[in-house]
Amino acid sequence: MAWSHQDKCAIVGVGSTDYYVRGKSWPRTINDMAAEAIMNACADAGISHKQIDGFSYYSGAGAGYLDKFDTASLMETLGMPHISYSATLTSGGGGCPGAIGLATAGLMNEDCTYSVTLMALQQLPQHRLGVVFGAAAPNPENSFLQPSGLVGPGHLMSVLARRHMHLYGTTQDAFGEVVMATRANTHNRPKAVRKNALTKEEYDASVMLADPLRRLDFCLETDGAVAVITTTMDRAKDCRHKPAVVHACAHGGQREWGRAFAWMGMPDPHFASSGHKFTADRVWAQSGLAAKDMDVALIYDHFSPMVLMQLEDYGFCEKGEGNDYVLSGKLRYDPATGKGVNGGTPVNTHGGNLNEAYIIGMTHIVEGVEQVRGTAINQVKDAEFALVSGGPASLPVSSLILRKD
Incomplete structure (x- = not known):
């Protein structure tokens, strides 16, 4: 059954700051970077910041994992006259593309006319994401994790990766191929943090x-901000660029996945998965499409094994076949043809969280928009559909399909 909001809204503006190595954005502030990203997105859309009247957040309106956005403060910073919609998905980065669905809900309910989704983070020593679990105050839930030395994501x-290796024979070589294949897409990207080509020998020499x-x-630890603006299709046609049509969007997940690696109570086969099967099935049902119909896949890649597991959950390959799928080169983008390799779907043509920057998934949405616009740096030839995923993380995780207009 088609999604009731299918093709009725579109992303019309994308904007970002520069991307900084962790902590190097200082003395800038979260609001300063968020405001720059919003203004850049408005310029991209060809609208005034005063036309934005909605905020559609994720991660509990988090800015990183320890700071929070305040809508009133952002309004004061930008000189916005009023807002009529402010909402957020819960949990963390898993809700990133799902926040676009949240925006469509406000737009279709006529609660707002232009809604912005954004993320900004600044990893000062006391706010470093890599040790976020270890830095948390003990409670009955995380006291199971902290004494085990599980202090960071x-x-x-x-x-989870080791369990997948045990059950399905997955190899570390496949994890390395995820990193190398996506690193190959950053040499020509001005903002990318890691641009140098990566050899297998260099990967193998990387510290365990x-x-x-x-x-x-591990994904990069970076600072910066990204914003995207969503509106209705009738308004989108008056904006500067071709609209990136919101074709399908789903968020949620199954109880068996639940809090995921924050509780480690998942039974097999959920334990050795990305927890995306539920939302994958929903977004395919909403759209009438399947993995084979995607021209490009922007897969949330905070850790390389999670890309492999998502490829299985979304049906690019069967469960347990991710290792061979990845090692066949099917994640790679071939600049000579503008297509995938060996019949595969190019993954993270922008380099992803592993290589370009980690802004908790927002760079994936930007790349999806640029791909269906036809303006991406590593443009997939004749790209019509782009899949964007958020998570694995505690629920909700989410999925988004963007379509060429």
């Missing part, structure tokens, strides 16, 4: 941080 993900995950299997 990478430690937690390593347990949480066995089986090496340093290069």
Whole structure:
């Protein structure tokens, strides 16, 4: 059954700051960076910031994982006259593309006319994401994790990765291919943090941080901000660029996944997965499409094994076949043809969280928009549909399909 909001809204503006290595954005502030990203998105859309009357957040309106956005403060910073919609999805980065669905809800209910979704983060020493669990105050839930040495997301993900290796024979070579394939897409990107080509020898020499995950299997720790603006299709046609049509969007998940690696109570086969099967099935049902119909996939890649597991959950390959799918080169983008390799779908043509910047998933939405506009740096030839995912994380995780107008 088609999604009731299908093709009725579109992303019309994208904007960002420069991307900084962790902590290097100081003395800038969260609001300063967020405001710059919003203004850049407005310029991209060809509208005034005073026309924005909605905010559609995710991560509980988080700015990073320890700061929070305040709508009134952003209005004061930007000189916005009024807002009529302010809402957020819960949990963390898993809700990133789902926030576009939240925007469509406000737009279709006529609560707002232009809604902005944004993320900004500044990882000062006391706000470093890599040790966020270890820095949390003990409580009955995280007291199970902290004494085990599981102090950061990478430690937690390593347990899921090892289980996938045990059940399906997945190899570390496949994790390395995820990193190398997406690194190959950053050499020509001005804002990318990691641009140098990566060899297998260099990957293998990367420090083991949480066995089986090496340093290069971890996403970047960066500062910066990204904003995107969503509106209705009738208004979108008056904006500067071709609209990136919101074709389908879903968020949620199954109880068996629940708090995921924040509680480690998932039974098999959910434990060795990305927790995306539920939202994947929903977004395919909403759109009448399947993995084979996607021209490009912007897969949330906070840790390399989670890309492999999402490819399985979305149906790019069968469960347990992610290792061979990845090692066949099917994630790679071929600039000579503008297509994938060996019949695959190019993944993270912008370099992703692993190589370009980690702004908690927002760079994936930007790349999806530019791909269906036809303006991406690593443009997929004749791209019509782009898949964007958010998470794995505690629920909700989310999925978005953007369509060429």
